[in-house]
Amino acid sequence: MAKVKFESITLSGFGPYRETVEFTFSERLNVLVAPNETGKSTLVAGVGAIIFGIPQTTDVAVFGQARFRNWDHPLRFEGELICTINGETFRFHRDFNSNQVSLAQRRGEEYREIISGTHNPRAQRRNLRYEEKIKALFGLGSQEIFEATFCLTQPLPEGEEIDGRVQELLSGTGASFNQATEKLTEELRTVTRFTGRLGVTARDAVDPRELELLAEQITQTKQEIEKDRELVDQLEAFRSDLVEQEKLRKEKEEALTGKERMLALWSEWKRLKESYTSARKVYSQINHGKERAKELSAELRMINQEKAAFPWGSSLPAETAEVLSELQSLSEQKIKLTTEIRTLESQLAKDQKLDSVQAVPEQKQGIDWDVFGPGTVSVIKRRQRQTEEALADWVNLQETKAAYQECQLLLEEEFSHFSGAEQETIETLKSYTDRKARLDAALESASLKLEKAKEALKKINRQGKFRRSLILGSALMAGIAASLLRRGGEGDFVLPLVAFLGGAGLGYLLGRVLFPVGSLEQVRNHLKENERNMEQALKEVEDFERLARPFEAEFVDIPAACRRWEKFSAQREELSFQLQEFSRRELGGFSGEAENCPLSEMDGKIGERWLELYGLARVVEPKESFQALGDLVNWLREKPPQWWEQLIDEAEDYEEQVKTRTEAKARSVANQEYLEKRRQELEQLKKKQERLEERIAGLLDYSAGDYDQAKRLWVTWRTLESRAEKTSESIKNILVTQRVDSLEKLEEKSDDASLQAQAIYSEWKKLIDDHPGLTGIEEAANPEKIDEDYRGLQQEVTQRKIEFKRVEEEIHRLNTQIARVEGQAPVNIAAAEIRLREMEERQAELELVSAALTLAYQEMTLAINDFQSSHRLRLAEVASGYYRNLTGLNNRGVEISEDFRVVVNIDGRSVVPAQLSHGARDQLYIALRLAIAQLLAEETILPFIFDDPFLNCDEERLANIHSSLSKLSEERQILLLSHRDDFSSWGKAVGVKKEDRLV
Template sequence: MIIKDLKIKRFGNLKNIELTFKEGINIVYGGNEAGKSTLQSFIKVWLYGISAKRNKSLRDNLRTRYAIYNSERSQGELLVNVKSEDLRIIRSFGNTKKEDNSNIIDEISGSKVNEISLDEPGKDLLNISLSSFENTLFIKGLGTYVSSSKDDEVMHRLTNSFESGEEGVSYFKAIAKLELLRKSIITTRGNGELDKFKESKDKLIEEREDFLITSNKNIEDESRLIDIKKEKEETELKLKKLDFYKKHIKKMKLQKEYKDILEYLRKSQELKKLAEGIEVELKSEEGLLDREKVEVIKEDVAVLLSFNEVIESKLEEEQEIEKERRSIEEILEGNKSIIELGDDLEEKTLKLYKEIEVNKSKILVYEENIKEIDGLKNRLNEIKLSLGKGVNIEGYEDDIDSTIKEYEELLFMLKDKIDLGYKEDLTKEIKKKKNSNFIITISIILGILSSIALALVKPSFSIIPLFFVGFLLNIRFKLSKDIEKLTDDKYSKERLKEIEEKIIDKENKLNEYVNMLKFSSLEELGVSLSKYKRHKEEIRVLSALIKEREEKSYNGEISEIKSRYLEDTKMLNTIFGYARCDSLEALLLKIKDLKEVLSRQKIVNERWNNYSENLKSLNNEKERKEKKLYDKLQLIGFQDIPLNNLNLELDKILDKLQEKEQVQASLKSVEETYKVLLKDRDLENINKELEYIINDNLDYSYETEEEVDFEIKQTNLKLINIEKELKDVENSIYNRFLGKRSLISIEGDLQEVLDNISELSLRLKGVELAIELLEESFKELQKNMGPVLNEKVSYYFSKLTSGKYKEVKVSQNYELVVVEGRGDILSGELLSNGAWDQVYLSLRLALVDMLFKEQKVPLIFDDAFVQYDDNRLRNVLEVLSEVSYKRQIILFSCQKREVDILKNMASKIESLNTEMQVIELI
């Protein structure tokens, strides 16, 4: 595969770029920031895409750096030639992989190519991955070092090739199949056949353990069932005994009831006498006092007392308000001067201060602009003085530049035509056209024969080949004319003369500019143009800046601005003096404090008005309540008791009422108990029943029937719980084995699974042993391939170092050891930076030779030789010239050394049957 051209619509900071590459050596020259590394990244991205993995390093994140630039998507085309077919890779990239687009088109037919990966076409076109591409064909600045990884595709492919002559056979396929077989048996995710059988084994063992545990639980429940039944019998027997004792205790209770009835009758008589004595003490003019009347009077007293407290607190508030009013008046008197300046003083002052600051800023900007304009004009004058006559080129530079380039191209063309190579090219062109003529002649004969054959079979179709023959005859006639023209020596001379005339025409045009712009020679014009181009952008920028700064200056307005600034400043100082302040902050703080004082004054005045109205209302309400309370106290004879002592006397009455209520409650309770004890009987009948009491002897010690009832209730509850527990245990025994398989069935399935596990484990060991043996064999092959790689690396390293080092050893992970001419052995890491870079370049070239053999592939260098001295650079360019007949060299450089050295080697490059071109980036 070789790269024929690239077209960048937008990629990073590059826009609308088109470059064409030759099969031999291509030097892309340009200064720093010209876009060389971006072009190199474009080639890599168009071949291998942008990785979806996120990279923390912004510099290494190609999507962040190149995909979207100034809101524009990366878009472009890369034309490659693979096995004589031109394929155009058309891609565009967005912020995410979903936004990416790729197409590969056959350049001749325009049809889409589907058999090549759209994401990573380089994998199919070069038959290597991105990491292998970077380890062989893609060489970044100071980056000839070759890195190794766990899955080193380059070394594996070389080993396969060394073993069988084919890169994709044996080891990889065998390992892949064995790995696939191993994954079918066991995987890290646990979804292999052996994993599933192991999982089944665990489940069956768990099922067997569960069955055995269930059996043990049933044995325990059977034993427990016997104990529960025994406990039930004992509880039922206890209930029978308690019921008998309850009948016995009723007889004993009747005797005690008789004594209690007599005692409650006596208590009832005593409580009635006590209640009559309390009622005498509670008599008043309105009759007996009750709790409700006393509570109402007590509430009125509390209300009146609270009114007195509120009125006293109001008097304290009056003193507080009066004190605050005097304080506010003193503050206002002290700020009388500020008040006289008006209510909008703050607004006026701020407006005045803002105007002062704006004018001050304008004055400063004007002064800074003047200084900056003077500096810019001085710099512009310096540049124009340094250019001398070159200043006159302004406006003509583009035309002069293009004319010089065309002039140089015509000179090179003339030189090429004069050289022997021109005739060789002409011979090649004639031979090519003759070959085409021969092919067309054969096609014409075939067309005539086809027409004759069709005339015999289907006469109506015989005319179709004749149309084709007529078309080919026309082409053959034109080719014959072209061959005549090319073989005519007169035609060759006319072409040379035509080029010479164009050269004279360009010389005349350039001389016109020399005369018009008063230069002494074409050389002086060229030097001045180059010098002017270097300063052109700076002159444009300086002129634009001067114009911009002059537009920003206030010019005629500045005198008026300065005058307003002085007047406003004077007025502001007058306000400060009148307000006795030395700054705007102090004045604003005084105004703020004064506003707060005025606000406080308003609040205090409102508070005073509210206070006066409230006090008057409180006094009126107090008088009304005092009269109402006095009327009530007069009825109960308390009108002469002071207000503060009333609560004490009223509490005494409440205590008497409470005592009366307690006596009445006790009397009611006694009477109710007396009635209950009698139970509609009389004392004589109770006395007769007592004669029939039977003295039964029982073991229980319960004294009351309630105690027996309680015990009966608890025993019944216990019996219910026992019966419930009995049912639960019986159900548990019955239901425990429902839905469970038999132990024999479980054991049978388990044995079958264990047999499968044993068989698969044996198969897995066989697969792993096969993989191990294959890997050991592969490593042995890599050792056999090593000497071949060492020989190739040594060959290139010797040429690059002019024979200083005679041998290089390469380890499996690309670590290098070199042998000097005198036999000393050195680690590659001990070499100088230049030699270290050379030895790894030799390794890359050797790897490319072994990996691609005679296949044409591009070698891409990005400022790879910046640390080489001239001798090293000459050596490496000679080596690259030698390999350029089978490798396309694309060399990106920021220095002209490579260009100069290769131009001096032009004749040698031609002798190697290769070609060279220089592309300059501007």
């Protein structure tokens, strides 16, 4: 019988464990006491996740990665389990992200991987090799069965729930036996309604199911296939009609082509007529434009004669009106600026008189406030904050020095042996217990192997003696027998000799068979090798004892002492680093005591805030002498908050006086600058006015500098200019419209238009002469007759097209009918036959499923009856034993009825679980769980995990449970997880290692 023992469990990024956490267990009863919501139940889930896998789900309410992945985005999401099964050590490692799993077995001092790969618990392609190995090692193959059987958690079921939970555990499916048979019945009802005939239900269903509906569809499809075959006969009739219509279409097409040719000639006749009319119209337009251009040219000459009276007009810029308006605006601005400048000069004179009589601010207490620069109050307040921070850091420094000296004294007095030890010695002492156990085990193993080797050598020597005695005895017996035979007759000594030798040979063969010959030299070598191993083991034990002897005399628990020494050593290093860091950061690396750090010599190296505070002290009390940093600290300690408040008030008074003087100076400077700016603006206005007058100097000379008169003259000139521009633009538009660039070219274009009209007329006349059926030029003036003839030809062409289209439609209809018949007959029949074959295959599949479900129902019913008859009484017997141990009462027993109703027999009286107290019901359910675990895993003894299940138990019940668990731990490993401290004494504490910290 295989016995499983968990050695250690390591989780990374699992549940609340973001970093790596390792749990180590002893062989018997293990106890982990921790507050609620700290990961006890997560440890239970981690065991199942490592062995059986964890599904990749997004639902946080079910067992899966979404529920147990740490929320803080861990670097790793993996787990490792090391366990011992029948003395063999195995290591399970699983990466939960990728479902990569590795199963390794320990061989000597190292692990050798025996199975690796991907194992997804919900994958369609299973890793059968890994799952078969898991089932062979643990006796079960799913996480649900493991947790339901060997993990007992809260809340425990109420009294009326116990019967159902017992059936769920025994079935291993999370449901009762009746639910399993009902599930098979429901699945069979979805397939066929004849469940009564199959012996599954009392009678058949009324409505047909998938199997009956499919049979009806198969019959209907067969009838449709026969019907479609009648359409094939129609195909030949449609093809014959199509040949006749193709011949008729050719005749109609030829007649239509002739009529369309005549209609095209009519179209050409109309085109030439319209072209001639258009050409005559173009000629008329060009000729009209030519006459209008001549009139406009004469008008332009008259306007130019009037413009000659204004010789200065052409030299003026186009924006003359804007220039005149700007000159008028500049004149008004000059008047306003002159008035404002006079007012500013008067005000400035008054401010200068007031500024000359202002007094200089007085300085109080002899403090030179100018040293602090602008913002004196802010500087003083900042120095106050710096003082508070510096004094706080100074107190921390003194505390750190005291802690360092205390830690140094402790290491020298209690851990002097560790101080001079080498690192290799320290590492050995860390694993003192394991190392000592391994050396003792190695010595014992070497001793046993040596004894076995000596025994093997003795065995070979005895076998050699037996073989020699057998050879000699066989030879003597054969020789004596031959001698006796020789006495009864004639002969010589040859026969006894031959018999003697034959007997010896027979004895030799019997000796080889009865006592096989072993290699004496090999056994001796093996003996020497074991003697060397024994000597080596003794030497290692003596070396280890000599190394540990000084520490054994000083410490009871050497590994714990080693860990304390490392802890205090690390604490000393940390405190030393803090002191050095303060010296480097604040004192510029000063090596002496901080109080003795000179302020004047360390200027530039010491911390900036100390220098600023040193500067404040020298300014406020220049007569004081500050030689070292300790003097400055003492001086700062002596200054109460009232002193700082008074200093800030004086600084505020100083700033107010400086502000008043500064504002007066600033106002005077601003007025002076504004006056200068206005003078510069006046000068700029004058220069701008001169530049603008230069641009229209001719107009201003003609108007004697009068801006209004200049505006009226400019309007007259612009009117003449506008008339000339419009006339020129009209002439230009006529030339552009006719696409010429001069009047001469316009004259030429008029002649060309006349010639073009004549050419079109000649072409039109030639078309009429070549085709007598067309209307003559003389009759072109009668549009009614032309339209009547043209419409008649159009109607004839339209009629021909309609007839041709009818033939086309008939051909299209016949092609459509042919395609329809061709598509309905062969294609549909083939598709129907394929569909029929698929339905028949589906029918056979459903019939097979129906038979399988019926067989499963029958087998499940037989299995239930067999289980109830064979295991029910045994389960009750085992559960009764556990229940008596848990309650401490021998007059109580557990009984289970045929329908798995659980009752308690108390002195011959049956009591249902609901009549018991909560604590008694918890004991009953725990007893049933232990009994079920024993029955379901008889070939494998797995550890049992209790996760806070004893909430309803008083002290007496807890004592009985403790006694039962202690006894049970002799058979199997037990893990008890609880938040109650009183369970700590029940067993050995579970080791929890988090990031190099042992809890």
